[in-house]
Amino acid sequence: xxxxxxxxxxxxxxxxxxxxxxxxxxxxxxxxxxxxxxxxxxxxxxxxxxxxxxxxxxxxxxxxxxxxxxxxxxxxxxxxxxxxxxxxxxxxxxxxxxxxxxxxxxxxxxxxxxxxxxxxxxxxxxxxxxxxxxxxxxxxxxxxxxxxxxxxxxxxxxxxxxxxxxxxxxxxxxxxxxxx
Amino acid sequence: xxxxxxxxxxxxxxxxxxxxxxxxxxxxxxxxxxxxxxxxxxxxxxxxxxxxxxxxxxxxxxxxxxxxxxxxxxxxxxxxxxxxxxxxxxxxxxxxxxxxxxxxxxxxxxxxxxxxxxxxxxxxxxxxxxxxxxxxxxxxxxxxxxxxxxxxxxxxxxxxxxxxxxxxxxxxxxxxxxxx
Numbered sequence: 001x002x003x004x005x006x007x008x009x010x011x012x013x014x015x016x017x018x019x020x021x022x023x024x025x026x027x028x029x030x031x032x033x034x035x036x037x038x039x040x041x042x043x044x045x046x047x048x049x050x051x052x053x054x055x056x057x058x059x060x061x062x063x064x065x066x067x068x069x070x071x072x073x074x075x076x077x078x079x080x081x082x083x084x085x086x087x088x089x090x091x092x093x094x095x096x097x098x099x100x101x102x103x104x105x106x107x108x109x110x111x112x113x114x115x116x117x118x119x120x121x122x123x124x125x126x127x128x129x130x131x132x133x134x135x136x137x138x139x140x141x142x143x144x145x146x147x148x149x150x151x152x153x154x155x156x157x158x159x160x161x162x163x164x165x166x167x168x169x170x171x172x173x174x175x176x177x178x179x180x
Numbered sequence: 181x182x183x184x185x186x187x188x189x190x191x192x193x194x195x196x197x198x199x200x201x202x203x204x205x206x207x208x209x210x211x212x213x214x215x216x217x218x219x220x221x222x223x224x225x226x227x228x229x230x231x232x233x234x235x236x237x238x239x240x241x242x243x244x245x246x247x248x249x250x251x252x253x254x255x256x257x258x259x260x261x262x263x264x265x266x267x268x269x270x271x272x273x274x275x276x277x278x279x280x281x282x283x284x285x286x287x288x289x290x291x292x293x294x295x296x297x298x299x300x301x302x303x304x305x306x307x308x309x310x311x312x313x314x315x316x317x318x319x320x321x322x323x324x325x326x327x328x329x330x331x332x333x334x335x336x337x338x339x340x341x342x343x344x345x346x347x348x349x350x351x352x353x354x355x356x357x358x359x360x
Contacts, residue, residue, distance in 0.1 A: 017197075021198065126352070135340070
């Protein structure tokens with residue numbers, strides 16, 4: 001099965017909560033590796049790791065590596081790069097998702113912010129530029145919908161090994177069980 | 181067709197970018213009405229309205245109304261309340277989405293933050309508590325996936341009337357057209 005990792009580009013410290021949400025979205029939707037490129041933000045790392053400790057699963061949080069090196073490394077391991085951008089091929093009207101799957105290669109998903117380097121759009125970097133609709137919205141939303149569709153919803157029922165806390169779905173109220 | 185509005189609860193000023201992303205997600209995924217409950221944040225309103233002016237469509241941005249009054253009004257107009265929460269019925273494993281559609285009623289989607297009032301989970305407020313997976317992630321992601329599934333992806337190809345700028349999807353590079 002194709003593995004997916006996520007690279008977050010363009011994080012600034014004021015984006016703390018947004019980038020945390022991107023990382024948690026990656027984890028919840030079945031990604032095992034996260035790269036916060038070019039910067040280090042200990043607070044986000046700590047928040048994410050705390051969630052992983054409580055809720056389980058395997059999720060590698062890396063930071064500080066340059067996006068260029070991360071991309072180079074990924075390609076050296078025969079992986080492909082998918083850049084989520086509103087300028088790319090529309091996931092709803094094109095066959096871009098099928099083409100990504102057909103490669104059967106591991107995918108590094110790049111999520112940026114408003115102004116990403118123009119190189120991201122070129123063939124040299126991104127094998128695919130994918131638009132979750134061609135309107136401006138959010139890297140968080142784009143990532144969630146991309147992963148939901150890529151994994152055909154299956155990641156939403158994924159079990160996370162080593163959980164200390166777990167939700168039992170309920171129409172009303174809250175039900176949480178704790179692992180002793 | 182069922183109309184969807186979004187109510188954002190629990191916004192704090194430090195959440196400016198996150199709430200903006202929630203509003204833009206609502207718009208991009210086919211929602212026409214947004215309520216920033218209990219607070220006013222002129223900056224978010226201005227950012228959102230600027231996007232609407234450039235990219236088109238109809239999107240009412242309301243703020244300052246209390247969530248209680250908004251819910252009461254919505255119910256008085258025979259609408260239903262859907263609360264997105266990791267504690268609710270899993271959208272992937274349950275038939276909750278079908279049941280929501282089967283009501284054929286207009287939907288007010290409540291997206292909160294970590295600590296929402298416990299009343300939100302009760303039958304008195306929420307007709308449905310829906311979990312986009314039962315793991316912690318993001319209100320932005322939850323809203324995007326809920327809307328993507330509700331509209332079966334169709335909102336991602338929706339045209340926005342009165343646009344001044346528009347993207348032409350492209351595998352590589354950027355292509356934007358401007359309306360004279």
